[in-house]
Amino acid sequence: MDKLSFLNGIAWIAVFISLLLAFFLFTVKTENKLANRLFAFFFILSAIDLSGFFFYEFIEEQLDIEVFRWTTCLLGMPLFYLFVLAVCYSDFQLKWKHLLHGFPFILVNLIFLPRFYLAGEIEKIQFFKVHNQMPEMLFFHAIVEFQYVFYIVGVFLILRKYKELYLENYANTSFSTYVWLFQMTSVFLIAHIVVILKTLLRYTDYNNTFIWANVLVGSIALLITCWFIMKALNHPELFRGINSKLKLTKDILPESTTKNDSENIQNDLIQTQIHALRDYMTEKEPYLDQSLTIQELANQINIPVRDLSVLINHHIDQHFFDFVNEYRIQKAMHILKDASKKELTVLEILYEVGFNSKSSFNTSFKKYTNLTPTAYRNS
Incomplete structure (x- = not known):
């Protein structure tokens, strides 16, 4: 009982x-x-x-x-x-x-x-x-x-x-x-x-x-x-949803195009677009926007979002998420090596380069450098 x-x-x-x-x-x-x-x-x-x-x-x-x-x-x-x-x-x-x-x-x-x-x-x-x-x-x-x-x-x-x-x-x-x-x-x-x-x-x-x-x-x-x-x-806002009309890159690629084909047949136009994209990322630093989306980046460089998605996710062979975070990590590495910015904390740096989470910053940083941000700075 x-x-x-x-x-x-x-x-x-x-x-x-x-x-x-x-x-x-x-x-x-x-x-x-x-x-x-x-x-x-x-x-x-x-x-x-x-x-x-x-x-x-x-x-x-x-x-x-x-x-x-x-x-x-x-x-x-x-x-x-x-x-x-x-x-x-x-x-x-x-x-x-x-x-x-x-x-x-x-x-x-x-x-x-x-x-x-x-x-x-x-x-x-x-x-x-x-x-x-x-x-x-x-x-x-x-x-x-x-x-x-x-x-x-x-x-x-x-x-x-x-x-x-x-x-x-x-x-x-x-x-x-x-x-x-x-x-x-x-x-x-x-x-x-x-x-x-x-x-x-x-x-x-x-x-x-x-x-x-x-x-x-x-x-x-x-x-x-x-x-x-x-x-x-x-989390009363129940987080951020995405548009259901978005399509995966593999679903919008021509059926006759495979990953191996794209690696072997890199035409001048694709190479030019990749160089232009990388130059824009380096010079204008759009990745500093924490909420950057592929649609917003496509608008900035005046290219159809469908083409940009294929360019990054297929030809560069990186997810847009990883592509952008790579630039953020490189920017963070530059700041961590800068002796004149030693007073900046890791938390201040991660916000400055476009991250909004300490855990995601540490995970991404270690993925690219095999070191934590603090260990990288001390080394």
Whole structure:
């Protein structure tokens, strides 16, 4: 009984925090309202799911509500998937086609309809007592697991493309959107694996272990919820999205052109463009702008952004992100070697050369020099 009381206490706290975070996301002022609202609805569904630890105590005679509550978990991952799209792409909008994500939820409830929702009270009670052995529940669990894998893979694919597009088109070193979403998705995956292991205990003789596994899952859910709150409070703007209409260089290259071809057939025009670009980067120092994008650079040197993307990402064989940061690092190296600027701190230097994060500056600097900025200065 003490274990159940402890578990219920954790569940109550987790539900309260989830609803509190949903309220915060609904009311916080931000440009990306759609992403906030999708995430808020996700947390409301999480609260409904977590309420399962104590919800049944209040609706013992309303089994329909309890079974319907079970099926709402099928809306969680679609909402998270749409939330990731809304965060990654600033021009993302909900469309009628996105209602198709609710099909598994509708399908499962239709399957429960004949032998549960439309059944008499006695049949419902009998169904509920042995629900884990019923074909409808086995199908429901199979759909949940299949859907989870489908959306987790889908989210990781979105993040991979987002990262590639970001590296090819942006030079802002604050990469928080990708890092945060990747961490969050990874945490979801780990938590779900724990839930699967916990569920397997239900079909064994380790009933006592199953109860403690519930306590563990409840504690993990509470910790994850608290972690999300801290992230949301520290980053209320939910980071910077990119344009979904951007294309990867490999997708806009002519089909007959391969990397080896471009290396072997470097015409005078390409070489001239590369030299002109490098001269402009050295003389005008556009990389000092922390938020420089490939579109802005293309406007400055009067070249179509499509051509500039191919020139940098394909012919120079560097991501735009790395191409720009190389100039920033070279500028930082020059300042660090300058004896007249010894009074400048590393933090002042990184801001001066276009970085906006100490961690990203140290990582990039070590990548190019195999030394930390401080070690380079001392050497």
